[in-house]
Amino acid sequence: MQIPRSCGILLHPLSLGGPWPCGTMGEEARAFVDFCAHAGIGWWQVLPLxxxxxxxxxxxSPSAFAGNxxxxxxxxxMDEGLLAPEEVEGYLTGFNGAESSSRASGVSTGSSTNYIDYALLFRENARLxxxxxRRFGSxxxxxxxxxxxQFGNAQASWLDDYALFAAIKEHEGHRPWNEWPEAFRCREPDAIARFVSEQAERIxxxxxxxxxxxxxxxxxxQYAHERCVRIIGDIPIFAAYDSADVWAHPELFQLDAEGMPTHVAGVPPDYFTATGQLWGNPLYDWTAHAKTGYAWWKARVQHTLSLVDVLRIDHFRGFEAYWAVPAGEPTAEHGRWEKGPxxxxxxxxxxxLGELPIIAEDLGFITTEVIELRDSLGFPGxxxxxxxxxxQTDNNDYPHNYPQHCIAYTGTHDNDTAMGWIEHAAPQARKRALAYLHGGRRTFSWDLIRAAWSSPxxxxxxxxxxxxGLGSEARMNYPGTTGGWWRWRLPEGALSPALARKIKRLSKIYFRI
Structure with missing residues (x-):
């Protein structure tokens, strides 16, 4: 896959600003697209949707297909008549208190908070x-x-299973599927048929x-395309255990007779964590997938490419060989490599599907075999x-060593921000960075951006x-840890015309427009 010389911004839609408790696909998303267009940004990269x-x-995620x-x-x-203004105001009031109740039904454009409260969002979003x-059904x-x-018929191959899974999960108090009654856990036909009949409204x-x-x-x-902005999507290689995919297709995963994983996914110790990362996802039974002609993967990739223009696949190296950790291990240290498909x-x-517009996330422990697989498929890393x-030595991550056929990042969702990194870096790493970029700590984020933009x-x-230029308070995730991440939101007024002009000037200098 080749992409014309260009540039992009990584921002998850949930991290957008606006009046709601998280970013949405509404005015704030269109405003971000407009900002990208004015800044000469051709690509909006998002996290899994x-x-x-x-x-x-x-x-x-509880589904490899569903949307958030x-x-x-x-x-x-509300504009479509599916919500009354007072219902929308009540939604805002649930998050912002009495101040929100005085807003006009058109709602203001200021961000309600710079962090997402997922617990509150879970409850209030469901009510909305x-x-x-109810209004649609009436x-x-x-x-x-x-x-x-028509949508239900077209998407039935995944939607029916997901809606049933999510409905039973609600009915069972959101417990994981392996804790459901046996009839639901094992998808006994009579029990499922009875549930579908009794819970048709919920489904x-x-x-x-x-x-x-x-x-x-x-x-x-479509709005983005009309402004020459394309979307880079993202999918994790593995499915979550507590998901419609594993529940509906247990034969495609390495599970025992009780439906529990025999081995789980992770990675050995690396740059991010000394004991590796124990993700806990069930591993695929690749032999079973091969017998179906990889039908589940075909459906997954086709569906995702109906939402985005280019697809980044997380942990690409797992397709060559994956780290299998025995279920029950406290860390990922004691796994072993198993061959992928x-x-x-x-x-x-x-x-x-034809030519595959895929970016290979090829970070971490990368072998010659992984590189050969990536290059033979024509995927940029x-x-x-x-x-x-x-x-301390020259390496492939210095921009003077970048090939043309790759994607350069200052950092990803798993990294600290540039300003956070320079603040907390080891003294020698900081010294090397400042010397290479010929800049100072106060300008480090833009110096790093310039280095990426100027690369091949x-x-x-x-x-x-x-x-x-935000610090560690704006970090999205810290691999190997749980709780408190994925919460950052774009501050009010951040998408200024001045910033758009600054980005556009830099992009013109390095011929990325």
Whole structure:
């Protein structure tokens, strides 16, 4: 895959500002697209768009196909007559207190907070969607109902399983599926048929939520395309254990007779963590996938590419060989390497879908075999500027060593911000960074951006936090830890015309426009 020389911003939609308790696909998303267009930014990179669960990580979703209902724009629902102004005001009041209740139904554009409160969002978002569903269900017939039914039919291969899974999960107090009654856990036909009949309203509301997500996202994507902004999506290689995918297709995963993982995913010790990362995801039974012609993967990639223009696959090296940790181990230290599907999977994907616009996340422990797989498939890899300065020797993360066929990043969602990194870096790493960039600590984030933009890489990307010069308080995630991450939001007034002009000047200098 080749991309014309260009530049992008990494910003998860949930991190957008605005009046709501998190970023949505509404006015704040369109404002960000406008900002990108004015700044000469051609690519908006997002994190996985699926629903989040315990821990709030977009990389541990209850579905490899569903969209995150938190991203639904309440104002659009109100404009369509699916929410009353007082319901929207009540939603805001639930987060912002009495001050919000005085806002006009058009709502203000100021951010309600610079951090997301997921616990409150979980409760209040469900109430809002329930209200919209009731109003939608009370209107029989019409073009909108027909479109909803068309969506349900077109997406039935994953939507039926997901809606059933999510409905049972609600019914069972949000317990993980392995703690459900045996009839639900094992998908006994009579029990499932009875539940579908008795809980048709609940299942319909979950499908409606996905329909609204789909329609709003497609409108946003079209808006971006009209302004020459393309979207880079992201998927984790592994599915979460407590997901519709594992529950509905246990035969595709390494599970025992009780439905529990025999081995789980992770990575050995690396730059991020001394004991490795224990992700806990069940591993794929690649033999079972091969027998189906990799049908689940074909559906997953095809579906994701209906939402985005280019797809970054997290932990690409796991397709060549993956780190298998015995279930129950406290860390990832005692795993072993097992061979992945390699070319067989991607040949099947290419045969079904054509050329694959995929970015390979090739960070961490990378072998010659991983590089050969990536290059033979024509996928660009990633280079992270922050990593360059951790080593005392010349290495592939220094921008003067970048090939043209790669994506340059100042950092990713797993890194500290540029300003946070320079503040907390080891003294020698800091010294190397400042000497290489020929700058100072106060200008470090922009010096790092300039280095990425000036590199040979066909695409250069920086997190929004680095353009704003923010410190560790704006960090998105710290690998190997849980709790308190994925919460940062764009401050009010951050997307200024002055910043757009500054980015555009730099991009013109290095011919990225």
């Amino acid at each position: 699926g629903p989040t669960a315990y821990g709030d990580s977009p990389y541990q 209902p938190y991203l639904i724009d309440p104002k659009a629902l 969607i329930e209200a919209a569903w 209107r029989e017939g019409g073009a909108r109902l027909a479109k909803f039914q 319909g509301r979950i499908k409606f939520t996905q329909y609204i997500f789909w329609t709003q996202w497609q409108k946003l994507r 390699g070319h067989a999977l991607f040949n099947a994907l290419k045969e079904a 990633m280079r992270i500027l922050q990593f360059a300065f951790e080593s 890489a066909m695409l250069a990307v920086a997190p929004m936090q680095d353009f704003l």
